[in-house]
Structures are given as C-alpha cells and as structure tokens.
Amino acid sequence: MINSIFQKKEYSQIFWSKFILLLLLSLVIIFINSHHDNFIRTKPWLLTLTVPFQWLADSPKQIKFFVEKHFTARTNLLNENRQLKDDYLLLQYRLQQITQLSTENEKLKTLLHASKELPGVVKIGSVTGISPDPQIKEITINRGLKDGVFIGQPVLDASGIIGQIINTSYFSARVLLLTDSNSRIPVEVSRTGYQTIAAGNYIDNLLILLNIPDTTDIKVGDLLVSSGLGGRFPANYPVAKVTMIDRLPAHGFLNIQAEPLAKTAYSRLLLLLFPAMNKKASSDHETGS
C-alpha cells in the first residue's frame, strides 16, 4: 500500500504541499529569529517543555552525586568537615574586615554626596545541562521564572562572572556564557582603570579584548573587572585575567587574550544576582549580600 504512495497523484500533491509549507515555515522562523532576538525567548512555555528532558539527561550525574553522598567514608567526611570549618573561619574574618571597609566607604561617600549603592541579593542555582554544540556556549540552570529569574540577569560563580540569562522557563533558565562568540561584556583593567570590551570567541574558552591601541598600559596577569557600563552586568566583579598580549607592529592594535576566572565546566553551583530595585525577587530571597 505504502509502496505505491508516490505513484498516486493526490498523495503526491499532499506530500509536496506539506513539504513546501514546512520549508517556508522553518525559513520564516529562521528569518524572524535572526532579526528579532526575542521571538522565541519571550515564550517561557516553549522552554518549559524541554525541562523533563533536561532532568532525564542530568539524572546520571544526580545518581552519581547521590551515591557519593551516601557511600562516603566517615574519615573523608570528617576531614572535609574540618576543612570547611577552617575555611568558614577565614571567610568570617574577611567578612569582618569587609563590614568595616563598607561602613568606612559609605561615610566617605556621604562626604562626597555620592549616591548610595544598594546591596543586591543572590540566589543559588546549579547547572543541569550544557549545550551539545561546542561552539554554542550555553548552560541550563535549575532556576526559572518561579524563582524570579529574568532575562539579562547576571550569573556568577565563586570566582567571577559567568554570563547572563538569555532565556527563561518556569523551572529552568539558559545562561549565555561570557566565552560565547555572541557575548560581550564591558570591563576595565583594575590596575589602571582602562575601560574596554571583552568578547567571547568560537574557538576556545578565552576572552578577547577588542580594539586596544598599541600604547595602552596593559600587562600579562592584569585583572579585568566588570565596569558596569551598559547597566547589564554589575560593576567591580572579577571577570578574567590577561594571559597573552600579542604586539603586531604593523597593526597599531594589540591582540589580547584573557582567561575567564569562572571555571564554568566544572562549577556546579552558581549565584544569580538580583539587583536591589527588584522588590518582587528580593522579597523571597535566601541569602543577602
């Protein structure tokens, strides 16, 4: 019966009209999405459909964690506990210093009549998936609209900025990493205050500084912090460390590579930063900073 499908004329007509319809539909989707970035992104239910699959794909890792959690030697746990306690003490000590510094800073700011910076609020999330295409550097996290996550929100880990939220569903969100070729972040060299833009690339997990004149004071090992320009990323968070400076005499510009401080592939836990103005998100937060 089916072997004669394409001999029958009416079948063939339905087949080809179906094909042309789907072809046009996919071309329209590709076209619209390349011109209006928010076409798919503003529809959270689309991404919500994929959440069960993310859970399934993440389950082997979760099982591994579960096994590790329940079958760890007691001595290991005791050692880890002691280590964590030591770290906690050290961090508490640093916090004391920081509290002192921040009060001092606030006093100085009132002297200068500068505007007060409101402290933001953070929430902890964890990585549930990594994009299978190596050139698309995106990760999925287990926090979504129900936690107040919004598009454009900065995401950090313990050592620096990782990226920003580009797509949200009710239970998950997608993070565009700084190292993606479509990602740009305004940074400044913390030693000199020189401001520039760090861009991701598609070859490796490094950042590239764009259009730096030959005469700029920049060295290997310089720390790059976010400058806060543009208002998307918060100011003064560590981003990357300069690893290579290539001086091309003919160009007049420097070729600079920087290594991001956040180790995305390995860090399971992430911090989602909520700006202080966001009342809705801050009302049900877990940790204040």
Added chain:
Amino acid sequence: MRPEISSWLIWLSFIPAIVLSIIPIPALLEYARPLWSLLFVIFWMIMAPEKVGLFTAWSIGLFMDILTGSAPGQQALALLLSSLLIACMHNRIYRVKFPEQCLFVMYAIIIFQLTYLWVGIITEKIHFNFFYFIPIGTSIIIWPVVFFILDKFCCIYSTKSFTSQ
C-alpha cells in the same frame, strides 16, 4: 513485511534519542556526538512511513532547537530536508540490502549536517569548522547499532509478526 507498531511507542522511542543528544559527555568528544535524533527519525521513516513523516521530523527538529539552544529552525530545516530524501527514496531504501541502505542514510546525514552548518553560519550562531564533519562519520558508524536495537524493539512490540530484512 513491515511491523505494525503503535504511534505512542514510536513517540516513546524518541525520548532516549533526545536524551542521548543532550547528555553531558567530555568536552573532547562533543564534536563526535552522533546525530541520535536524526538516526531515530530515519529508522522510523523507513519502517513506519505512514506514522512518521515530514511533519514528525520537522517538529522533532524544532524541539531539538529549543532544547539545545541552536538557532530556532536550524535543526528543523535540516531534519526536514534529510527526511525528504528518505521519503522520496523510500521505495528503494526499503527494498535494497543493508549496506546500500547505509549509503542512503549517509546521504541523509550529510544533508542534515550541511544544512545545520549553513543555517548556523548565516544566523551567526556558529562558525565554519572542519570538526563539524566528524558527526557524519560517527553517525554512520553507529547506524547499524541503532538499526539493530530498534529492529529488536519492533520485533518485541509489533502487533503483527513480521520478518526483519
């Protein structure tokens, strides 16, 4: 004889394909990941063409786009074009011996990967890299395994008894 297999079992079999295509693997192997969803779609288009057609292929492609973060329409178009080949050549693909069938499957995989690459490049999602041709090799290597396993799946769950080719 073709197997008579219920639609929901076919849909159920796409779940492992989709999960396999996003499951985390070491970064070095990432370029070599076989195109699981394409292989599963091809199998069902050969075995059950009245149940899995262009629309199924296209919608699975669109779902994969949303799931993996590729440009929307990228995998949908790629799956549509490669399934067009299978649908048009179904008469031959279904009758020929397995090695020749593999050749047709390889053509479909090449069409998929070229379309994926082309759409990715024009939407500036990805850049050209020869590593993108690795999945063609790994997919065609893994195809006999996929075929064998899904064939057994058909044998077990088919409502009519059928003889595998």
